[in-house]
Amino acid sequence: MRVVLFDIDGTLLLSGGAGRLAMEAALRQEFGTVGPDSYRYDGKTDRLIVRETMRLEGFDDRTIDQRMPAVMALYLEGLRAALANGARRAYTLPGVQAIVDAVDAADDLVLGLLTGNVVEGAELKLSAAGLAPRRFRVGAFGSDHEDRPMLPAFARDRASALLGEQVPGERLVIIGDTPADVQCGRGVGARAIAVATGGFTVEELNAHAPAAAFRDLTETERVLDAIRHA
Ligand SMILES: [Mg+2]
Numbered sequence: 001m002r003v004v005l006f007d008i009d010g011t012l013l014l015s016g017g018a019g020r021l022a023m024e025a026a027l028r029q030e031f032g033t034v035g036p037d038s039y040r041y042d043g044k045t046d047r048l049i050v051r052e053t054m055r056l057e058g059f060d061d062r063t064i065d066q067r068m069p070a071v072m073a074l075y076l077e078g079l080r081a082a083l084a085n086g087a088r089r090a091y092t093l094p095g096v097q098a099i100v101d102a103v104d105a106a107d108d109l110v111l112g113l114l115t116g117n118v119v120e121g122a123e124l125k126l127s128a129a130g131l132a133p134r135r136f137r138v139g140a141f142g143s144d145h146e147d148r149p150m151l152p153a154f155a156r157d158r159a160s161a162l163l164g165e166q167v168p169g170e171r172l173v174i175i176g177d178t179p180a181d182v183q184c185g186r187g188v189g190a191r192a193i194a195v196a197t198g199g200f201t202v203e204e205l206n207a208h209a210p211a212a213a214f215r216d217l218t219e220t221e222r223v224l225d226a227i228r229h230a
Contacts, residue, residue, distance in 0.1 A: 003138055003159045003167060004103045004227055005114035005152075005190075007176035008122055010042055010198020012096050013129040018088035019121070022078030023049060029074055030067045033057045042199050043180030045116035045142035045151075046072065076120050083128040090128035093197045095218035097130075102220050104135055109227065110162070112138035114155050114174055114184075119143045138162055152185040173211075173230045182208040191230035193223070 006012050009019065020041055024034040027050065035053025044052070050071050054064050082088045104111045115122050119141040123133040140154035152172055159167040169188030174181055177198030182205060185192055194205035194213040202213045211230035217223055 001108055001110065001163065001167070001171060002227060002230075003110045003112055003155065003172050005112045005138070005140070005155050005172055005174045006100075006136075007174070007178075007181050008113065008115040008117055008125055010177035011093070011175060011181070011195055012100070012131065013090055013092050013125060015083065015090040015125050015128065016088035018079055018082040018090065018128075019117075019125070021082055021088060022075050025078045026071045026074035027053065030071045031057065031059065040199070043116070043148070043176075043178035045146050045148055046075065046118050046121060047142060047146045048116070048148075051146065072118060076118070076124070079121055079124050083124060090125055092129050092131065094216045095220060095223070098220045099217045099223050100131065100135070102224055103227070106224070110137055110159060112136050112140075112155060112159070114140045114151055114176070114181075116142040116148060148180050148184040149187055152188045152190050156188055156190075173227050175217075175227075177205075179205065179208045182210045193226055193230055 027034045031054055035056055039053050041049050051064050103109045113136045122141055126133045138155055138159045140151040144154045156167055156169055169190050172185055172190035174185045174190050175193045177195055178200055182192040182194050192210040194210040195217055196202045197216050202215055205213045212226035
């Protein structure tokens with residue numbers, strides 16, 4: 001049995017910038033500033049984005065922590081609105097529907113998520129892109145911990161609870177589009193498969209030694225084979 005943990009942004013889907021739009025609006029409202037244009041959101045958890053951008057603007061952690069709940073509430077409100085009113089459109093990346101169906105249908109695989117999105121944001125984006133959140137039976141989210149390397153242990157423990165047996169970290173296969181996805185599971189022995197549908201090339205991702213790297217997820221059988229042999 002393997003537990004297949006998909007990242008969301010840049011891996012399963014793109015949301016047309018809805019996430020950044022909503023986050024910047026929330027930051028502007030609470031802090032009066034949005035952080036540098038050059039700051040990259042990919043590979044980060046939602047709350048880490050708030051912390052790192054606002055540290056760069058000179059705010060201390062105490063202030064950031066005090067305003068964090070308000071920022072996240074505004075962010076979710078803005079994300080829901082942007083996706084609902086058509087200001088931004090979420091869509092699945094090539095091959096995603098097929099690989100999600102295949103993993104979901106396989107007796108030896110459990111379909112799951114490992115994402116920096118807070119759980120409500122993950123559900124909004126997946127639903128907007130036509131992926132039913134409840135199909136993903138195991139999840140670890142940015143709302144579980146601010147640091148991505150802490151998330152695989154949440155997924156492992158939830159998979160163990162779901163399956164009624166101890167799932168070792170080696171049984172986790174993390175699929176993502178950034179070096180942060182590739183590296184985050186090392187502490188628990190998880191495997192990683194990289195996909196270059198986000199902001200990094202196959203070459204850049206391979207530099208972090210994933211078990212496999214793909215240009216996209218269109219070759220379902222090859223991706224399934226990589227999952228089973230990672
Ligand atoms: Mg991503």
